[in-house]
Amino acid sequence: MLESIVVPANLLTFPLSPDAVRLLRDADERISDFTRRQRPWVENFAVCDFRLVDAALAWIGEADLARGERFCEWGSGFGVVAMLAALRGWDSFGIEVEPVLVDEAQSLAEDHEIEVIFAAGSFIPEGGEDSLQIVDDISHIDMDCPSGYDDLDADVADFDLFFAFPWPGEHAYWEAVFDRYAAEGALLLTYHGIESREVDSLKLQRKVGQIDRIDETN
Template structure:
């Protein structure tokens, strides 16, 4: 079962660190340049409000909501959220199916000296195929790519906090994967559009 945790209305009062601000400025330039140059375009690559997500991470830390410090970004793209978590001291990683985005994430993390891992593959763990039968529209999710957890030498149940930006209509599937395979008391933070973010805990 998933238990909602209300996000404070004033969460954006948390201030970006100087390192995070530099990261976001650089990421914005690189993402803009990448989307202009990349052909064919990666249709599934859409960025969220990184400032809002960083504020949510700060609040989660401040309120001591997580049971540990292992973080995973599902569909990590340029890996910005995973890097923001890394800057906050989380043992952080990202899973992404597009090799070109993995390359960009590695370069960005290296240039900002942020300790974060990235794996090529799917956020869906092995054996989760039965969940696909309960979802009407998962056209933006690659269900054929091998799971990324092996490359990270870890298991989905090892993480304490996940972040995801599902497409409209696909939130139920991402939540089903989390509810089925994440550890009890793990947290799922999801982005739902402009100034909208949701936090849920898996409870027994």
């Protein structure tokens, strides 16, 4: 069961660190170059508002919302959010289905000396495909790629905070995977910028048990 946590509207009061400024400047250049030269085009590749997500990570840390310090970016692309999380002190990982993007992420992390572990594979655990029945259209989710968790030597339940940028209409599937496999108390931060105003573009949810929900209403 998922419980929503209100994300404050003034997130951008949290400043970027100097290391994050350098990372975002370099990432922007590399992503622009990648989109110009990459053929065939990686169809599912899109970038979120990294500045806003970094501020959300800062807020989550300051508010002590997470139960631990392990972070995983689902569909990590160039790995920028995973790197921002590492700069914020998280033990950070990323899973990406496109090997070419994993290579780009590893190169960026190495050049900025940021410790993040990336894996090529699916964010869906083995056997998680049966959650498909809850969503009619999941055209942007690769269901044939092996799970990436073996390469991370981890399970979904080992992480305390996840970040994802689902395509419009596919959020329910990502949330279902999180609800089924994440540990109780884990957090899911999702970006909705394609379909929302900036103030509403981030959503934070916590996995809670039925007993927790009952206690809070008493």
